[in-house]
Amino acid sequence: MPYLTLEDNTQLFYEDHGQGQPVLFIHGVMMSSKFFQKQVPYFQKNYRVLTVDLRGHGQSSKVEHGHTVAQYARDMKAFIEQLDLKDVILVGWSMGAFVVWDYINQFGRENIKATTVVDQSPSDYIWPGWDFGAFDFEAIKGVMQAIQEDQHGFNAEFIHGMYKEKPEQAEYDWVLEEMNKLPASIESTIVFNQTAVDYRDTLGNVTVPTLICFGSVGFFPVEAGAYIQERIPESRLVAFENSSHLLFLEETEKFNQTLDEFFSSL
Template sequence: MPYIKVDEETNLYYQDQGEGQAVIFVHGVMMSSRFFERQFDFFKEKYRTITFDLRGHGQSSKVPYGHTVANYAKDLKMFIEKLGLDDVILVGWSMGAFVIWDYFNQFGDEHIKAVTIVDQSPSDYLWDGWEYGAFHFEAIKGVMQAIQEDQRSFNSEFIYGMFKEKPDPVQHQWILEEMMKLPAAIASTIVFNQTAVDYRETLSNVTVPTLICFGRDDTFFPVAAGEYIQRRIPGSKLIAFENSSHCLFLEETDTFNRELDTFFQSLN
């Protein structure tokens, strides 16, 4: 299996197929690159398509350190440079969007041609006056406790909340097994960190063409959060997926792939 070494003890598992414009998909917290398998198979026919597992996740090294959004962004930059890429299109789902926004905060648009943001508010925390988050302090404290005490049960229930329609048992099972590849100690650490970050004031640092995709079902985030992002990233475009919640690339795969392909083609 192919790996990229980003520090002395950390190897990131990745897949890399196809030719032409490079597209990298960045998954969410507690998830893995497998979530993008339907995108990988579609886009590799037209693009150099790359998926990878963030440190600790999926098949990447289970190192006990470096689990912050900011450090994941550093890993992403190292990953891009080790592959010798430039003018990359980044697609970030959920926390993957945080990783992209943090990349821009640290490195600007170095190596980046365009961005797609998939169903992520600029902050998960319900700050005073901010209604588009997912957690207040008691809630995140409860999540961390649940992960530490019974990670499998927490993950199993969490999966149902990511879909507008209940996933079938086969889909639920593979998602659960992917989530269980992340050790509980790492899961609670990165869940807390990604809840505490706040990109509301730095969205304008994204200076490349941007597509914003949100599920209309607002179990996670309302489309209004996407509208907030659109107002703060000049020239960005927002698309709402009417029959999706948080996993729109699984819930409306054909529509999702088509909209991203159209966006990518518009960049030429």
């Protein structure tokens, strides 16, 4: 199994399939690269498909430091440079979209050909005048406490919100297994950080073609996707009527074809 070692000796687990235009899939908080298992076989036929476990997640090092969106973005910069990737298409799901936006805020569009945002509002926090978040202060306080006191129970319940329809038991089981790989100390830290960040004022920094995919029910309304589309010049929005947060598992065929059409248009 391939690992990439960062300057602080953190090891990132990744998989690298296919050849050609590189496409890097970045997962959400508490998740892992395994969530893209239905994308890799499809896209590796025509693209170089890379999936990576962010530090602390999945099979990557369970280091207790560096768990901020900004550091995850720096990790992705190091990942791209060490693998000598050029003109990368970044696909960020959930917090992975934050990582994409933070990458661009820190490093610009260097080596980035296009981006795809998958079901993520520009901010998870419900700020004054901002209704497209997921947590207010009481909610995030409760989440932090639940993770620390009963991580397994919190994760087990959280899964239900990611699906529009109840998943098959086998799928539910592997999703929970992946989530439970993240130590509670890391989980509560990064959940808080990714809730506090806010990219509303910097979306205009994204100056590459962008596809925005949103589920019709779940954590964020499609209107949050429309907000993003209005602020990223070269972007388009596609709604997934039969999905919540896991579009690529719930509507796999539509998701893969939508991304493939976008990639082919670049």
